[in-house]
Amino acid sequence: MNTKKFFLNENEMPQYWYNIVADMPVKPLPPLHPGTREPITPDMLSPLFPDELIRQELTDERFVKIPDAVLEKYKIYRPSPLIRATELEKALNTDCRIYYKYEGGSPSGSHKPNTAIPQAYYNAQAGVKKITTETGAGQWGTALSFACAQYGIECEVYMVKASYEQKPYRKIMMNTFGAKVHPSPSDRTEAGRNFLAHNPQTGGSLGMAISEAIEMAVQDEHTKYSLGSVLNHVLLHQTVIGEEAIKQFDLAQDSPDVIIAPLGGGSNFAGLAFPFLREKLTGGGSQRFVAVEPASCPKLTKGEFMYDFGDTQGYTPLLPMYTLGHNFEPASIHAGGLRYHGASVLCSQLLKDRLIEAASVDQLECFAAGSIFAKAEGIIPAPESNHAIAQVLREVEQAREEGKQKTILFNLSGHGFVDMMAYADYHDGKLQEHELTRAEIQASLKEIKELQPAAVSEI
Numbered sequence: 024m025n026t027k028k029f030f031l032n033e034n035e036m037p038q039y040w041y042n043i044v045a046d047m048p049v050k051p052l053p054p055l056h057p058g059t060r061e062p063i064t065p066d067m068l069s070p071l072f073p074d075e076l077i078r079q080e081l082t083d084e085r086f087v088k089i090p091d092a093v094l095e096k097y098k099i100y101r102p103s104p105l106i107r108a109t110e111l112e113k114a115l116n117t118d119c120r121i122y123y124k125y126e127g128g129s130p131s132g133s134h135k136p137n138t139a140i141p142q143a144y145y146n147a148q149a150g151v152k153k154i155t156t157e158t159g160a161g162q163w164g165t166a167l168s169f170a171c172a173q174y175g176i177e178c179e180v181y182m183v184k185a186s187y188e189q190k191p192y193r194k195i196m197m198n199t200f201g202a203k204v205h206p207s208p209s210d211r212t213e214a215g216r217n218f219l220a221h222n223p224q225t226g227g228s229l230g231m232a233i234s235e236a237i238e239m240a241v242q243d244e245h246t247k248y249s250l251g252s253v254l255n256h257v258l259l260h261q262t263v264i265g266e267e268a269i270k271q272f273d274l275a276q277d278s279p280d281v282i283i284a285p286l287g288g289g290s291n292f293a294g295l296a297f298p299f300l301r302e303k304l305t306g307g308g309s310q311r312f313v314a315v316e317p318a319s320c321p322k323l324t325k326g327e328f329m330y331d332f333g334d335t336q337g338y339t340p341l342l343p344m345y346t347l348g349h350n351f352e353p354a355s356i357h358a359g360g361l362r363y364h365g366a367s368v369l370c371s372q373l374l375k376d377r378l379i380e381a382a383s384v385d386q387l388e389c390f391a392a393g394s395i396f397a398k399a400e401g402i403i404p405a406p407e408s409n410h411a412i413a414q415v416l417r418e419v420e421q422a423r424e425e426g427k428q429k430t431i432l433f434n435l436s437g438h439g440f441v442d443m444m445a446y447a448d449y450h451d452g453k454l455q456e457h458e459l460t461r462a463e464i465q466a467s468l469k470e471i472k473e474l475q476p477a478a479v480s481e482i
């Protein structure tokens with residue numbers, strides 16, 4: 024009989040996060056100061072982050088020790104199970120072995136607390152009293168609210184206005200964990216007032232909410248800012264997922280041929296994929312790694328690799344990444360966590376060097392795949408996670424056509440219990456396909472071209 028679940032004991036949890044920079048054949052380009060176009064220095068980041076997170080952001084050491092105090096908090100919901108999707112395999116009538124790492128059992132119902140907890144911990148160590156942040160659909164805000172509650176830090180969340188209005192439950196979760204939540208753009212910040220003057224009807228975007236949260240943080244010395252994805256230290260913390268999965272595959276006496284995860288900024292993809300990619304980079308192997316994005320926000324498959332801001336107002340350093348342009352306002356699809364204009368520097372460089380692949384899927388295909396998974400395995404996935412499942416189904420079909428068998432691993436990055444309106448819209452036939460045209464993308468990228476530093480014009 025097949026074993027379905029692979030559990031680790033708490034004392035088998037990974038003791039280190041993995042930093043892929045150490046093993047990248049081409050190192051990532053440095054973030055640049057927008058004024059001077061020179062590489063940023065650690066002191067430029069200190070209004071935003073505590074020293075240890077800045078160190079982790081810039082380090083190239085291979086392994087970073089997970090503090091014992093953080094491991095204690097991880098034990099609230101980790102280790103997470105690796106599950107063989109036996110019932111999905113039967114439903115698809117496939118010889119492929121399909122496994123998923125289930126990150127939905129955490130306090131926020133996704134992988135996001137894996138970084139929220141250490142970020143809150145290092146801020147608490149540095150004596151920080153309050154953390155500001157942005158949230159799209161509310162997943163990140165929920166995770167950080169919980170983490171701040173663990174350390175007695177105040178948490179202030181700028182939530183994309185469209186989600187604030189459509190998804191009241193996430194706001195209530197954040198409030199329950201003790202956070203204050205403001206719809207963004209708001210009139211509380213200069214950036215917010217600027218966005219509203221420009222378009223009073225705007226539903227907001229992650230880029231706008233980031234600008235607001237940063238502006239609030241830099242004004243007060245006891246307040247710092249926190250980002251839920253994209254940055255190197257965030258990806259670093261998420262590698263606890265893949266490190267656990269490697270141990271669990273040892274228990275399963277199996278190994279994945281293809282590793283799949285949804286990509287918004289890149290953190291859960293990196294978290295699952297990078298430890299396996301280390302094995303490939305250092306030991307050889309033929310595993311494939313596929314990051315899956317929405318067809319309506321296709322930075323990896325249709326964006327361009329260049330320097331761009333991480334936020335709409337232009338407060339962040341310039342980051343070398345695949346982007347659709349920081350002014351890009353993604354269509355309001357249901358996978359709120361994937362509606363971000365850029366991708367992390369690390370994922371972008373790895374894609375450029377063809378060490379990972381990217382695919383895009385529209386929301387109808389995603390929800391169809393998610394529904395098949397839900398019926399078979401009994402977990403209703405987050406709309407973001409449905410992107411990975413859609414790609415799993417494509418891989419299974421491809422294997423069938425080629426007469427091959429393969430082992431597939433994907434990240435079930437979260438459950439969809441707070442996303443029932445998205446499923447309702449799907450059942451009622453209200454979801455629309457939305458694919459971005461080349462012309463729309465070119466228009467959005469036009470002004471970004473001016474930001475490119477002369478010295479790295481060959482990128």
Ligand SMILES: *Cc1c(COP(=O)(O)O)cnc(C)c1O
Nearest residue numbers: 252287288289290291360407437
């Ligand atoms: C936020 C989120 C994502 C996308 O963010 P990444 O940083 O790319 O991981 C994916 N799935 C879920 C459930 C999320 O909450």
